Each structure stands twice: as C-alpha cells, then as structure tokens.
Amino acid sequence: MPKKIILYACDLCGKSFEHLVSAEECERLPIQNRKAEIGEIVRILSGEGKGLLATVKYTRVLEPGWGPGSMYDHTWAVSVDITEPGGKYIGSRFLTFDTYEKDEE
Numbered sequence: 001m002p003k004k005i006i007l008y009a010c011d012l013c014g015k016s017f018e019h020l021v022s023a024e025e026c027e028r029l030p031i032q033n034r035k036a037e038i039g040e041i042v043r044i045l046s047g048e049g050k051g052l053l054a055t056v057k058y059t060r061v062l063e064p065g066w067g068p069g070s071m072y073d074h075t076w077a078v079s080v081d082i083t084e085p086g087g088k089y090i091g092s093r094f095l096t097f098d099t100y101e102k103d104e105e
C-alpha cells in the first residue's frame with residue numbers, strides 16, 4: 001500500500017527534508033556570495049569562456065551538499081549566456097561564485 005509522505009522544503013535553496021526542523025535549520029543558513037542579479041554582466045574567471053563577458057539569465061541558491069565539502073552551501077550561483085567581444089552569442093553556462101566576477105566597467 002503506497003504511503004503518503006510529507007516533505008518540507010527550504011524556502012531559500014529548495015532542498016526537501018522529512019522533518020520540519022531540518023528545513024528550518026537549512027533556512028537559517030544565510031545566502032552567501034550573492035554577487036550578480038538577472039540581467040547583469042559578469043566576467044568568467046575559469047573554464048569554458050574564460051575571460052569573456054556573460055549576461056546573467058537565471059540565479060539560484062545551491063543546496064547544502066552541492067559539490068565537494070560545504071563550500072557551496074547556500075551560495076549564489078548564476079546561469080549565463082556567453083558572448084564574444086562584439087556581441088555574438090556562444091553558449092550558456094552555469095557559474096558558481098568562484099568562477100565569475102561582476103564586470104565593473
């Protein structure tokens with residue numbers, strides 16, 4: 001007989017938990033490294049498109065356990081469209097806080 005299961009989701013990162021207290025605990029973890037918002041221009045620091053400018057299309061808060069250790073827990077991440085100098089679209093990429101910087105020009 002299937003059982004109905006109730007889960008609780010952290011309002012910041014969306015991770016779901018069996019217990020309310022765990023979800024509340026997750027929500028108490030502050031959002032870190034919130035560096036760029038939708039529509040802003042960032043410079044890619046490593047990997048594909050290194051050195052190029054990109055436009056932020058989506059943002060999200062990474063859930064605890066994302067990536068190795070806890071360095072990305074509740075950190076701000078962005079999805080970007082990468083463009084060549086001159087403006088030609090190259091592709092899209094997901095960037096963690098340590099792989100981009102805000103373009104201050």
Ligand SMILES: [Zn+2]
Pocket residue numbers: 010011012013014015026027063064074
């Ligand atoms: Zn959370």
